[in-house]
């Protein structure tokens with residue numbers, strides 16, 4: 067049983083994240099998508115809301131689970147018995163940050179592998195900030211996020 071962890075802020079989950087989960091579950095027996103309580107980011111959605119949106123969006127995917135954590139990714143990975151950390155690489159601009167994080171995580175736990183997966187190129191320009199901005203100004207986000215996210219963003223930005 068090879069389990070991996072896919073950590074992120076997921077504020078909110080996008081189709082680009084789901085694309086990565088689908089690629090990861092093709093390779094591993096279990097993927098735990100884990101919502102980070104990232105103190106350096108101000109989030110629109112609470113951790114509970116982000117977990118709920120992920121659970122609804124990923125409910126039909128066998129072997130995929132959702133949880134949250136507060137602390138270091140490497141500690142949570144160890145707690146749940148993950149052998150690796152999944153990260154998405156969308157563009158060269160992601161590389162430096164991801165490289166730094168992967169090396170630090172390796173320093174913290176040399177047994178844990180970081181696995182980089184590329185989402186479909188149609189998601190290259192996507193991130194959660196763009197989705198929040200589009201929703202705030204009533205842009206159409208339905209091509210980029212699951213229906214539950216469209217509904218939740220409508221509640222956050224009514225009118």
Ligand code: COA
Nearest residue numbers: 073074075082083102104138139154167170192193194195
């Ligand atoms: N499709 C669409 N968007 C994607 C994406 C994909 N496949 N992959 C990443 N993104 C976007 C995210 O939506 C997010 O957008 P935003 O900044 O506009 O909100 C952005 O890329 C960053 O991605 P994310 O994966 O959420 O990374 P993060 O920088 O928020 O960090 C953790 C998440 C969990 C890895 C990090 O906070 C962390 O490690 N926290 C724990 C502390 C720790 O262990 N620190 C030591 C690390 S060395």
